[in-house]
Amino acid sequence: MEEKEISQAVISRLPRYFRYLGDLKDEGIERISSQELSDIMKVTASQIRQDFNNFGGFGQQGYGYNVVYLYEEIGKILGLDKEHNLIIIGAGHLGQALVNYMNFERRGFIFRGIFDSNPAICGMKIREIEVQPMEKMETFVKENNIDIAVLTIPKSGAVAVAEQLVSYGIKAIWNFAHVDLNVPKEIQVENVHLSDSLMKLSYNLASHDN
Amino acid sequence: MEEKEISQAVISRLPRYFRYLGDLKDEGIERISSQELSDIMKVTASQIRQDFNNFGGFGQQGYGYNVVYLYEEIGKILGLDKEHNLIIIGAGHLGQALVNYMNFERRGFIFRGIFDSNPAICGMKIREIEVQPMEKMETFVKENNIDIAVLTIPKSGAVAVAEQLVSYGIKAIWNFAHVDLNVPKEIQVENVHLSDSLMKLSYNLASHDN
Numbered sequence: 001m002e003e004k005e006i007s008q009a010v011i012s013r014l015p016r017y018f019r020y021l022g023d024l025k026d027e028g029i030e031r032i033s034s035q036e037l038s039d040i041m042k043v044t045a046s047q048i049r050q051d052f053n054n055f056g057g058f059g060q061q062g063y064g065y066n067v068v069y070l071y072e073e074i075g076k077i078l079g080l081d082k083e084h085n086l087i088i089i090g091a092g093h094l095g096q097a098l099v100n101y102m103n104f105e106r107r108g109f110i111f112r113g114i115f116d117s118n119p120a121i122c123g124m125k126i127r128e129i130e131v132q133p134m135e136k137m138e139t140f141v142k143e144n145n146i147d148i149a150v151l152t153i154p155k156s157g158a159v160a161v162a163e164q165l166v167s168y169g170i171k172a173i174w175n176f177a178h179v180d181l182n183v184p185k186e187i188q189v190e191n192v193h194l195s196d197s198l199m200k201l202s203y204n205l206a207s208h209d210n
Numbered sequence: 211m212e213e214k215e216i217s218q219a220v221i222s223r224l225p226r227y228f229r230y231l232g233d234l235k236d237e238g239i240e241r242i243s244s245q246e247l248s249d250i251m252k253v254t255a256s257q258i259r260q261d262f263n264n265f266g267g268f269g270q271q272g273y274g275y276n277v278v279y280l281y282e283e284i285g286k287i288l289g290l291d292k293e294h295n296l297i298i299i300g301a302g303h304l305g306q307a308l309v310n311y312m313n314f315e316r317r318g319f320i321f322r323g324i325f326d327s328n329p330a331i332c333g334m335k336i337r338e339i340e341v342q343p344m345e346k347m348e349t350f351v352k353e354n355n356i357d358i359a360v361l362t363i364p365k366s367g368a369v370a371v372a373e374q375l376v377s378y379g380i381k382a383i384w385n386f387a388h389v390d391l392n393v394p395k396e397i398q399v400e401n402v403h404l405s406d407s408l409m410k411l412s413y414n415l416a417s418h419d420n
Contacts, residue, residue, distance in 0.1 A: 016390075016406065174407070178229065208398065
């Protein structure tokens, strides 16, 4: 966008606002006050107003926010008004799950290519998309204006593949490999470390057990 | 464990320490100073010492931490010295991906049962575990000492299923459904909202694009 840097904590909360506003919109609710939003989202109204003030406040008047307007504005801030071209590297169970999850496409995240290092999998189709060998990746990324790469490969290969992808011009990596990638600062990385999440659950379970 | 409440921010960092220490252990490295750990993990040495001080400090002497000891102690704090019995609700692509991911089992998270509301899927086997109908869930949870339920079902059914699970005695929920669950405070919930993560990536991409 523009101007000042918004904190990652605020940004982490935006998708949740977007989700609740989408539900309200689907229910046909036209206006909502920060207090009502606070009640259903279980965050304070002042937190909500503070978060929204980072983006100009979305003009709440005495009678609340316009739900559709707020939904669309937050969508734009999240970059959901543009289409993104994705490739996925790793056509295992998790890769297949992601490609098959229709909600991403509905939000403008379109899987264009699937790559795997296992020759036995290449040629297989997932939702009409043929799994290609890794050697085809460079040309594909360059010819298809791919901006996001999804990594669902084991940690052993992930760091090297990420470096390759960056050299091909990828701008963002959604990383499911259980390793920290080593890419330049201007490349956006979002990690989903499933084991870390499960361990955190296990910690909270253990620490509340007695 | 015991005594004071540790902040969730510290807890979120523990699995990452555990991962790096596991790698160091596998490489045969016996000792490491907080400064060396800081260099490879790209966090400050003082952050590391502060985090570890929450758990008594793990006794770094002049010559650093004992890698195996530190790895095992953090593992215990994370509750990885105990076995957990899991069920998963939702045998779609994501559910299958999680059941097939061997690393969870290696850490003591054992999938005991799989449930799905789709009769066409029931009877199918994933890694020798037969998919059962939802009606079998209550008895199964009670008879098999299940402590963690994994939710990989659409958001429409997730809130109700979570409430059922709690009434059956489940203590923790690993929630992949794209909705906030409404369960008592003593039930541990860890959310993996994949769409939120992708939107955050999209935001960072959009905000660094110009």
